[in-house]
Amino acid sequence: MDPEWLLLILIGNMSISFALEGLLGPPYPPSKPECHIPCDEICGVDIHCNWNHRFDPRVSTNYSLHWETAHNVVDHVNTGTSLSGLIGREHFSMYSELPVWVQAESKYGSAKSQVVVFNTGNLVKPSPPIFTRSQQDPLEISWKSICNLQSHLSLGSCDVRFRNEVEQFWREEEIGGQVNYEFSGPVRPGLVYEFQVRCSCATGLKSNWSATHKIMSFETAPTGQIDVWKDCGVSATNNDCVMTWKKIPISQAHGQILGYEVKLSSNHNMTELVNISIAEPRGLLVCDEHQCYLNSSLKSVSSASVLAYNAHGATMHSYLAIPEPGKARGEDFINVTMNTENLTISWDPSFWLPDAKSIDEYVVQYKQAGCHLGKGFDWIRVNKSCTSVTFTGQFEKYRPYQVSLFTVRANQQSHHISSVIGYSSHGIPAKVPLFKVNSIAATHATLLWEPVPLDMQNGLILYYKIGIHGKTHGKTVYNVSASPQDGNKTLELLNLSANQEYEVWIQAVTAAGPGANVTTSFITTQPEHLELKSKSHLLAFLLLPAIICCLLILFSFHKGADKACLCINEKVPDPYNSTIFKMTKYRMNDTIPWIWIPINEPPPTMSILEVVEIQCPVCEQDCLSEDQTRPAAPSKRCTCRTNRYSGDEYREMVDSEEEKSAGGGAGRDDCWSSSEEEQDMSGYEQHFMPTAVDILNA
Structure with missing residues (x-):
């Protein structure tokens, strides 16, 4: 270590020592000594002395016991740090005066107690009496003293003191030289009474008080009522x-x-x-x-x-008291102030008592959160004129106590007025157990969280602090009230930017500060018109192949159909019983709903087609007249089939039931006369495929 630092430390220590020496000085004088000659089963011969002293624990103090004999010889005995010492029998004479004092010494000086002069013949101090008998009714006690047992001693005077178990202070009586005592005051039934006795011998000092002797007074039936x-x-x-x-x-x-x-x-x-x-x-x-x-x-x-x-x-x-139905009022009706030793509750009855005359009393209770029923619970009944009460006890730090106020009427009906949570001291709360984004839109979002549980709040939660941060949004902090304390809470975030990522966090705040953060993130959605536009583009892309197929089919229909009439024995599906084309027609006519059909819509239900068997002989001559303008009359050898499945019927898509109501389709018995555009159409296309005109009419 640097020598300069060592020198500074040495100078500092010396300064502190000098300051302490000047500040402390010599010790306080000890108390004057108390001396006696103990007398138990066998009386002693040495003088025992003891004293008290107020000393500084930072300073070591030693003591010495001093006395002066009848020949003016001063002697002493060192007792060290002990507050008692004895004077041997060889250092004093019996029945003579003996001055005694105590000396205290420390490194800062010395001090001397007052001098006490004792008569050595009056220093005998007997041991405390011992109780030998007692009785309940009347209250009476008896004892024995060492003064009665020693041949060279006799009993002097005795004192008795007593109290019952509900009293704090002793009452004392001097009864003289007797070894029994009968209680003469009023006796309260069923109480425990405590007695102590002290005695002296004919000469000397009185003993210390005896051990406490307890007696139960006579019993009677209990009175009053239980709370x-x-x-x-x-x-x-x-x-x-x-x-x-x-x-x-x-x-x-x-x-x-x-x-x-x-x-x-x-x-x-x-x-x-x-x-x-x-x-x-x-x-x-x-x-x-x-x-x-x-x-x-x-x-x-x-x-x-x-x-x-x-x-x-x-x-x-x-x-x-049976509670009345009804909802308790808010927390603002009562005030709670508490620390680790006291809980004070006050209220203003004017808020809820227009009929105060019907109220008999108040009951104020507290319950420590987290304790089982019957534990951590207490209550006080007070007169209806009172507006505050105080509980005393040991209230734990950071633990919630629910305080409730009730009114009680003479008919033993009670009503819950209000409840509030109090803390003896406040600490940092735990983190929020659940925090999430409940809903998301393009310009707003809703946050949801669960409040911190009551037994983890560590203090009264004043509010919840919520922060949001985005690239284009900056940082914003919200302080959301924590009242009421129960039930999930929500906060709506407004004026957000579409398709942007945001980070949000939350923390509970008490008087001691905020708790730990809980963080989550989310991305806002696209604006609604952009979503519709993208959907329309997707739908158009999906419909493009279908449109191309339809154009190809129209092109193939445009080439014409076969002009010949072929009558064969065949099974023909009945399109009059089908509704699929009618459904298609409705959707094509109603363009807007058809365009926005969701992609995942299930396919339409197909109708069951009726299969009709038609027996028709093969024609031996053409079914059309030579000029092809009107149907030729059929010969006996040729029966032309009545064509119910002509192009007109396919284009109109007449339902079978409608046809029956219209008279069976009169005027439709002509043979199918193909135009030149239909010359190349096969029989399958003529029966099952719609023509271009059909599609346009649809």
């Missing part, structure tokens, strides 16, 4: 509640409570009476130091009551 309520958790419904009550106070129990009797009435007019012994709860009763709850759901229970009993009687029935 009963219901624990429904943080987010549970009334069907999920359990019946819970506070243990009856000692001042009302008047003895040891042996058990509880619970009466449950169902919605089906059935009543169940349950007797639960504290000694054998059978899993039905769960108790801690202050509360008990019935380990059974209140589902389908219309009313409930409970009483406590001891060996001499029982309390009155306490009825559970």
